Amino acid sequence: MNYCTHCEVKIRENQEECPLCGNMLSGISNNRHEDIFPRIPPYYERHLAIRILLFISVAAVAISFSINIIFPSNINWPLLLLFALVSIWLGVIALVQRRYHISKKIVRQVCIISLLGVFWDWKIGWIGWSLDYLIPITSIAAIITMYITAQIMKLSIREYITYALIDGLFGIIPILFLLFGWIKVIYPTVICVTLSIISLSAIFIFRGKDIKMELNKRMHI
Amino acid sequence: MKQHKEEKWTRLDNASKFFPAVANNKDTKVFRFSCELYEDVDPEVLQQSLNLTMESFPFYNSILRRGFFWYYFESTYINPTVESENKPLCAPIYIRNEKNLLFRVFYYNKRINLEVFHSLTDGAGVIWFMETLIYHYMTIKYGEIFGNNIPRLNYKASISEKSDDSFRKNYNKKDNFLQRKSKQSSAYQIKGSRIKENRMKLIEGAMSVKSVLDISHEYNTTLTIFLTSLLIYSIYKEMPLNKKNKPIILSVPINLRPYFGSTTARNFFSTMNISHSTHSDNLDLNEIIQSVSNSFKENLTKEELDRKLNHFMSLEKSIFTRIVPLTIKDYAIYIANKLDDRKITSSISNIGKIIMPKEFNDYINQFSICVSARRPLITLCTYEDRLVISFTSPFEETDIQRRFFQFLSQKGVEIEITSNL
Numbered sequence: 001m002n003y004c005t006h007c008e009v010k011i012r013e014n015q016e017e018c019p020l021c022g023n024m025l026s027g028i029s030n031n032r033h034e035d036i037f038p039r040i041p042p043y044y045e046r047h048l049a050i051r052i053l054l055f056i057s058v059a060a061v062a063i064s065f066s067i068n069i070i071f072p073s074n075i076n077w078p079l080l081l082l083f084a085l086v087s088i089w090l091g092v093i094a095l096v097q098r099r100y101h102i103s104k105k106i107v108r109q110v111c112i113i114s115l116l117g118v119f120w121d122w123k124i125g126w127i128g129w130s131l132d133y134l135i136p137i138t139s140i141a142a143i144i145t146m147y148i149t150a151q152i153m154k155l156s157i158r159e160y161i162t163y164a165l166i167d168g169l170f171g172i173i174p175i176l177f178l179l180f181g182w183i184k185v186i187y188p189t190v191i192c193v194t195l196s197i198i199s200l201s202a203i204f205i206f207r208g209k210d211i212k213m214e215l216n217k218r219m220h221i
Numbered sequence: 222m223k224q225h226k227e228e229k230w231t232r233l234d235n236a237s238k239f240f241p242a243v244a245n246n247k248d249t250k251v252f253r254f255s256c257e258l259y260e261d262v263d264p265e266v267l268q269q270s271l272n273l274t275m276e277s278f279p280f281y282n283s284i285l286r287r288g289f290f291w292y293y294f295e296s297t298y299i300n301p302t303v304e305s306e307n308k309p310l311c312a313p314i315y316i317r318n319e320k321n322l323l324f325r326v327f328y329y330n331k332r333i334n335l336e337v338f339h340s341l342t343d344g345a346g347v348i349w350f351m352e353t354l355i356y357h358y359m360t361i362k363y364g365e366i367f368g369n370n371i372p373r374l375n376y377k378a379s380i381s382e383k384s385d386d387s388f389r390k391n392y393n394k395k396d397n398f399l400q401r402k403s404k405q406s407s408a409y410q411i412k413g414s415r416i417k418e419n420r421m422k423l424i425e426g427a428m429s430v431k432s433v434l435d436i437s438h439e440y441n442t443t444l445t446i447f448l449t450s451l452l453i454y455s456i457y458k459e460m461p462l463n464k465k466n467k468p469i470i471l472s473v474p475i476n477l478r479p480y481f482g483s484t485t486a487r488n489f490f491s492t493m494n495i496s497h498s499t500h501s502d503n504l505d506l507n508e509i510i511q512s513v514s515n516s517f518k519e520n521l522t523k524e525e526l527d528r529k530l531n532h533f534m535s536l537e538k539s540i541f542t543r544i545v546p547l548t549i550k551d552y553a554i555y556i557a558n559k560l561d562d563r564k565i566t567s568s569i570s571n572i573g574k575i576i577m578p579k580e581f582n583d584y585i586n587q588f589s590i591c592v593s594a595r596r597p598l599i600t601l602c603t604y605e606d607r608l609v610i611s612f613t614s615p616f617e618e619t620d621i622q623r624r625f626f627q628f629l630s631q632k633g634v635e636i637e638i639t640s641n642l
Contacts, residue, residue, distance in 0.1 A: 004638075007627050007638075008630040008631065009426070009627075009630050009636040009637070009638045010635070010636065011637075011638050011639075012427075012637050012638060012639045013639055013640065015640070018638075019424050019619065019638055019639075019642075020424065020622055020626055020627070021619075021623050034330050034331065035329075036329075036330065036331075036332065036639050036641075037306075037310075037329070037423075037639075037640075037641040038306050038307070038329050040306075040308065042417070042418060101318055217230045217288060217295075218289055219288060219289050220232065220288060220290065220293065221290045221543040221544060
């Protein structure tokens with residue numbers, strides 16, 4: 001074993017300096033000891049690709065605004081570009097986070113897509129496509145995706161039932177569009193509401209007990 | 222996969238609620254319990270022993286999840302696997318939304334390392350898990366040598382006793398959390414340059430228990446009080462002159478099990494703050510020992526421990542705390558913890574004696590324990606005549622550590638130093 005004459009302690013590992021005082025150890029013995037701790041290589045910055053993309057996005061927005069100022073045009077296209085990029089990034093962030101809760105992520109995506117859709121629709125002069133098509137179709141897609149992923153990933157019923165419930169409830173909301181006469185095309189909405197009612201009734205009739213247990217667990221105070 | 226089995230869930234105990242809110246990459250709230258053998262670890266035997274151990278500690282097979290108001294443990298069927306050590310010391314274990322067990326088992330050459338997220342249990346709680354693991358390892362690996370006299374494991378508690386929430390059991394509603402205790406002044410803070418990537422520097426000093434006990438007796442005191450005082454002394458000696466108006470305050474965890482007759486393998490501890498003012502020009506170790514010893518006496522009475530337990534429980538039980546959503550609770554705890562941190566200079570935690578059957582002495586060199594640290598701090602434990610004092614620190618500087626170990630070596634204690642960086 002090596003010895004630090006300054007600190008008067010033995011050094012167990014193959015070190016050249018004393019871990020306490022930092023002095024060089026004199027008379028290092030040649031027989032190597034087995035390491036007690038492994039050398040863990042440094043952990044390099046991950047997500048480099050995402051950083052590059054973020055940089056490109058910011059640069060693109062800055063350049064587009066400056067081009068628009070120098071060469072003015074009738075439509076405010078840099079603003080549209082900004083919205084488009086913000087939409088993409090919101091989507092990406094929601095996808096990257098919560099990697100381990102597929103069902104939660106689906107619910108989040110439905111909310112983000114719906115809100116962004118309404119916002120876009122409103123911003124470009126309210127044609128009504130977001131309520132007519134986007135929200136009902138997103139909800140339908142979510143209910144189906146939820147069911148399929150649960151089957152493929154063999155999720156236990158408790159893992160996704162709360163989200164299936166939220167999803168089903170969300171899918172019923174478009175009935176308001178119909179009642180208030182906000183929409184021109186009714187077919188997507190009708191299909192969406194019907195599917196949600198079927199999905200919800202299935203959940204309550206066959207899995208009512210699980211829902212109750214899940215809620216007890218998640219909402220205990 | 223036993224899919225048909227019901228998934229159970231459990232509330233967190235009082236102390237566990239704190240850790241997920243404050244754990245981050247700088248302070249992961251993970252501690253490591255190591256056992257060093259004389260021979261290289263056999264991974265297959267270790268895996269078998271771990272599987273056996275899990276049967277006696279079903280509670281450890283849980284993941285931590287977020288509810289709307291509180292966190293909760295959910296039982297799972299993830300089987301823990303042993304791995305060759307591949308992460309830095311006390312790397313994060315609890316990561317929000319990841320469904321991982323709250324502990325991991327690493328092996329590297331002669332060492333078996335058990336790393337645990339503090340919500341699951343405390344140092345004293347994990348001793349039993351580790352003892353069981355090593356017991357199985359020894360009996361499988363060296364069973365033939367022991368022949369018919371296979372030693373018996375000393376720890377016997379029922380599975381329900383092991384997963385007991387002792388905070389809840391010993392709460393008697395006397396306290397009101399609104400009664401604030403006397404205000405404490407802010408403590409001296411050790412500063413230093415952080416190690417890259419928030420890694421931690423561990424310096425372990427192994428020595429003979431007897432030789433340190435002898436020195437403690439020279440000062441007419443116990444081992445824990447002596448080492449606590451020596452830590453205060455070492456910090457004092459390395460303190461910059463202009464900071465000497467602030468007291469040195471050590472946070473010392475107390476294992477509540479002996480006081481309340483509990484055998485839980487979950488968290489059951491409290492902490493006390495040992496304060497020492499640094500006004501006088503030349504602080505003397507004897508003087509520190511005297512004051513530390515008085516503080517220990519005052520804090521370690523059943524009444525005082527009762528008071529603390531009830532205080533924290535009443536806070537948890539108050540309807541106001543309960544109806545606040547978890548996200549807000551997390552922030553509140555985080556901020557309260559930051560403020561509380563200013564009142565602490567360092568900490569020292571003595572896990573105590575690890576007791577294994579005598580027959581294993583020929584195979585086990587030492588046990589040691591260390592913990593993630595926001596500031597230099599000490600954890601220690603003893604096995605047979607070997608005392609291992611582990612300093613962990615997020616800083617490059619090692620002046621306090623050097624001062625501490627040099628004092629002991631100058632008193633004639635033979636020390637073997639190990640460091641991870």
